[in-house]
Amino acid sequence: MARKISFKQAINEALDLEMRRDPSVIVLGEDTAGGAGAAGERDAWGGPLGVTKGLYPKHGDRVMDTPLSESAYIGAAIGAAACGMRPVAELMFLDFMGVCFDQILNQAAKFKYMFGGKATTPVVIRAMVGAGFRAAAQHSQMLTPIFTHVPGLKVVCPSNAYDAKGLLIQSIRDDDPVIFCEHKNLYNLETEVPAESYAIPFAEAYVAREGKDVTIVGYGLMVHRALEAANKLAKNGIEAEVIDLRTLSPIDLDTVIESVESTGRLVAVDEANPRCSIAADIVASVTEKAFGALKAAPQMVTAPHTPVPFSPVLEDLYIPSADAIVGAVSKTRKPAMAA
Amino acid sequence: MSNNPFPLAKADLLRAYRTMRTIRAFEERLHVEFATGEIPGFVHLYAGEEACATGIMMHLTDVDRVASTHRGHGHCIAKGVDVHEMMAEIFGKATGACRGKGGSMHIADLSKGMMGANGILGAGAPLACGAGIAAKFRRNGGVGITFFGDGAANQGTVLESMNLAAIWDLPVVFVVENNGYAESTAVGYATAVDNFADRAAGFGVPGVTVDGTDLFAVYEAAGEMIKRARAGGGPSLLECKMIRFFGHFEGDAQTYKAPDENERNRATRDCIKLFAQRVTQAGVVSAAELSVVDREAESLIDEAVSSAKAAPLPTARDLLTDVYVAY
Numbered sequence: 028m029a030r031k032i033s034f035k036q037a038i039n040e041a042l043d044l045e046m047r048r049d050p051s052v053i054v055l056g057e058d059t060a061g062g063a064g065a066a067g068e069r070d071a072w073g074g075p076l077g078v079t080k081g082l083y084p085k086h087g088d089r090v091m092d093t094p095l096s097e098s099a100y101i102g103a104a105i106g107a108a109a110c111g112m113r114p115v116a117e118l119m120f121l122d123f124m125g126v127c128f129d130q131i132l133n134q135a136a137k138f139k140y141m142f143g144g145k146a147t148t149p150v151v152i153r154a155m156v157g158a159g160f161r162a163a164a165q166h167s168q169m170l171t172p173i174f175t176h177v178p179g180l181k182v183v184c185p186s187n188a189y190d191a192k193g194l195l196i197q198s199i200r201d202d203d204p205v206i207f208c209e210h211k212n213l214y215n216l217e218t219e220v221p222a223e224s225y226a227i228p229f230a231e232a233y234v235a236r237e238g239k240d241v242t243i244v245g246y247g248l249m250v251h252r253a254l255e256a257a258n259k260l261a262k263n264g265i266e267a268e269v270i271d272l273r274t275l276s277p278i279d280l281d282t283v284i285e286s287v288e289s290t291g292r293l294v295a296v297d298e299a300n301p302r303c304s305i306a307a308d309i310v311a312s313v314t315e316k317a318f319g320a321l322k323a324a325p326q327m328v329t330a331p332h333t334p335v336p337f338s339p340v341l342e343d344l345y346i347p348s349a350d351a352i353v354g355a356v357s358k359t360r361k362p363a364m365a366a
Numbered sequence: 367m368s369n370n371p372f373p374l375a376k377a378d379l380l381r382a383y384r385t386m387r388t389i390r391a392f393e394e395r396l397h398v399e400f401a402t403g404e405i406p407g408f409v410h411l412y413a414g415e416e417a418c419a420t421g422i423m424m425h426l427t428d429v430d431r432v433a434s435t436h437r438g439h440g441h442c443i444a445k446g447v448d449v450h451e452m453m454a455e456i457f458g459k460a461t462g463a464c465r466g467k468g469g470s471m472h473i474a475d476l477s478k479g480m481m482g483a484n485g486i487l488g489a490g491a492p493l494a495c496g497a498g499i500a501a502k503f504r505r506n507g508g509v510g511i512t513f514f515g516d517g518a519a520n521q522g523t524v525l526e527s528m529n530l531a532a533i534w535d536l537p538v539v540f541v542v543e544n545n546g547y548a549e550s551t552a553v554g555y556a557t558a559v560d561n562f563a564d565r566a567a568g569f570g571v572p573g574v575t576v577d578g579t580d581l582f583a584v585y586e587a588a589g590e591m592i593k594r595a596r597a598g599g600g601p602s603l604l605e606c607k608m609i610r611f612f613g614h615f616e617g618d619a620q621t622y623k624a625p626d627e628n629e630r631n632r633a634t635r636d637c638i639k640l641f642a643q644r645v646t647q648a649g650v651v652s653a654a655e656l657s658v659v660d661r662e663a664e665s666l667i668d669e670a671v672s673s674a675k676a677a678p679l680p681t682a683r684d685l686l687t688d689v690y691v692a693y
Contacts, residue, residue: 053503089503094533099492099526106496106510109481110431112503114496129523133486134493142474142482143465144688178689202691230693277693 030222035078035214037188038153041195042079042115044224046086049113052199054082055091055100056117056153063092075119076155076214097127101152105135105204108150113199120166121154121208124173135204136179149202151195156184157210157248157298158346164334167342169247169298172305174206175275181229182275184208186250188218190273193227200226210247232279234286238266241356242286244309245296246272249347253296256352267356275305283309284317291322292359296352301329326355370650373586374424379645382424382581383656386416386638387663389440392449393612395667396439396456400616404675406458409470412440414579414611417637418543419444421584422511422604425592429508431479431497433490435543436471437610438483441513447475453670459677466680467688488514488521491540495527498536498601507596509537517548519562528569528601537595539588540571542605543578549614550622566603578606579637582644609635 032040046052060083061072073080083090093100097118104116118124124131131152138146158167174182181203185191191209198205235250236257243253250271257267268286272278287293293313297306306327314325328347336342372379393413400409412419415437423444426432434441442452447463455462456470463473474482481497484490490512497510514524519542531538542562546553559565566573572591576583584606591602609631613620620628645651 051503053499091534094526094529096526096530098523099495099530102489102492102523102527103495103499103530106433106481106493107499108496109476109493110497110500112500114499129486129489130492134484134489138474138482139690140688141464141468141472142476143463143467145464146474146476146482147691181690181693203693 030219031217032188032220033215033217034188034191034209035076037192037220038078038195038209039081040220041192041199042082043085045196045199046082046089048224051111052113052115053089053091053107054079054086054115054117055093055104057093057095057119059117060090060092074117076211078209078214079117097123098130101127102130102134104152105130105148105150108135108148108204109138109146113149115151115153115199118152118154121156121170122165122168124170131180131204131206132177136177139203140179147202148204151198151205151207153207153209155211156208157212158330158335158342159212159248161337161339161342163337167335169330171208171275172299172303172308175305175308176303179204180276181205182208183229183273184210184247184275185273186213186247186271188216189220190227190233192220193225194273196224197226197228201229208247212248227273229274230277230279231273232282233271233273234268234282235271236267236269238268238290240266240290241292241294241359242268242270242283242290243294243296243352243356244270244272244283246275246305247298249296249298252347252349253352255349256356259349259353260356265356280312280316284313287313287317288320291320292356293321293325294328294352294355294359295325296328296347298330298346300332301327302332304329323359323361326358328352328355371648372582372645372650376650378424379651380655380659382420383638383641384659384663385420385423385444386581386641387659388449388666389416389419389443390638391663391667392439392443392452395671397612397616399671405456407469409456409616410437410614411610411612411616412437414609414631414637415440415543415545417581417584417641418541418578418606418608421581422541422588424585425589426479426509426511428479429501429506431481431494431508431510433481433494433497433510433512434483435487435490435513435515435518436483436485437515438473439470442473442475442480442483445480446478447473447480449666450670450673453674454677457674457677458679459674460680460684461677465684467684487518488523490514491524491527494538495531495536498531498538499534501537509539509592509595511539511541513541513543515548516542516544516546516553516557516562517551520557525569528566528571528603531601532570535598535600537598538601539591539595540601540603542603544605544607545610547610547614547622562605563603571601571603573603573605575605575607578608579635579640581637581641608637
């Protein structure tokens, strides 16, 4: 039964469904309900953008508003997971990883390996990512590459409400630590989403658009930019295949390679900064594994090597545009020897 | 036998002695083995601090959880982690508690409630809060104990965790193992207050300082705090002032200590000797009974070292296993 709901409603539904199904699922974060200890409404916020509103009235003390102590409460979520619970902790903005990164990098990611397989840490850390909100440098980054780099973590970044719900449900059920990235600029985007519970497996990329002339790979907001670019290209008779990675670790490289073997041309799009980006990772892997299939040098379209600027005119230049993607596709259509 | 003036029955006195002796024998032997160059990496020895781990762990059961430090052998042994598995782990063998993947600083056994020795100082405090959260939801009366040193007591993670545990009444005991040195830096230099327990009130948490070389003092103070935590009374801070006989790590020349400091400490502040003196003077335990335990502890450690040395190394395949449950 399909009806349209927003990305943030889909996240709320996923949390609610899993909390109903499994009593070991708890939700923690700053202002996750809101109004704690205050005279007015309890559940005043439901998170800074209302994503978790309504969970506290339904689930009571399993929704825990925390003090401003990321190291402590993200670490506590990790410790509780190591003791058998399934916490979903919110690190409001992924940019805040700096204040609690040890617990993620050196604790959660490494317990299973360091302890000889004898630990399991089924924690989910949800966080907002991405630019376009005019929130400036410290609240707008796409730090997915940093977490993707770390063995022991899984990294998920859906592009739409349907995927968000299915991937969050999967993340909660997954027994490994998952960094679940929610693009703040996609929160209000509506898609058809089934009311019932469903899980989308990790490492299964989605072909959002089929095409024979070029493979455009992206995740999160960039999938939408890529689709925009594909529409523009189609007007000029170029049919682009757009692949939505959905999960960055584990990653579905097979779907990308299969596509490149058919199109011969690759453009990797990433809202992250260019050095050590997901785009760089994809291009390197595809070049290494499918060099013979390439008819042209692969292209990367990323944000520049700068922090995210505040002034809207600058921020809009920062975020890779559909035109930039079209430009990159054009480069793949020049003869291989040309500059 | 005389009346027993101690808070522990004779069998428990012997158990406490055995735990402390086993830790001491383990650490002293590691000191010797490490000097031969056969042990890879870093080891941080707990010799001199046995009364702290022992006095606290005697109150714990299978539902309780311990987050340890880089100096974790004492906590592991007192919590019941297998000595053979520990030794094999330190030697990097496949039969080690962590299959050779963790080493001395990361020995863990979650089946015994040991959430791991930890190479990141102060990282255990939030993890123990997590154990407290789990215990509250399960209503099993479990507690989380987080050990950290006088150095790590200044980490933000510890301070944040104290506040978090206080607002949520988490059943956590924060144990400051104040042995006077954070690596080579004296506590008087690095910490503004004289007693870490003085900070506790500032966080809304009850705090007590005890002589960490006195098993009974540790046992009694810890007992009260653990009982209160189990009953829903929230967190406490227990500061144990104690001595480490060896350096921060094996290989530490310890030139930051006064020239005769270690010698004096071994003569006057050895928690095991002090315990032995008290229980034998009170006539509750005989020197002969203690000697039996001494020999058994030495023999256990001998066996553990032999079997560790003979154990197989991990294979190349082991490099890639256990990163994830499934990928």
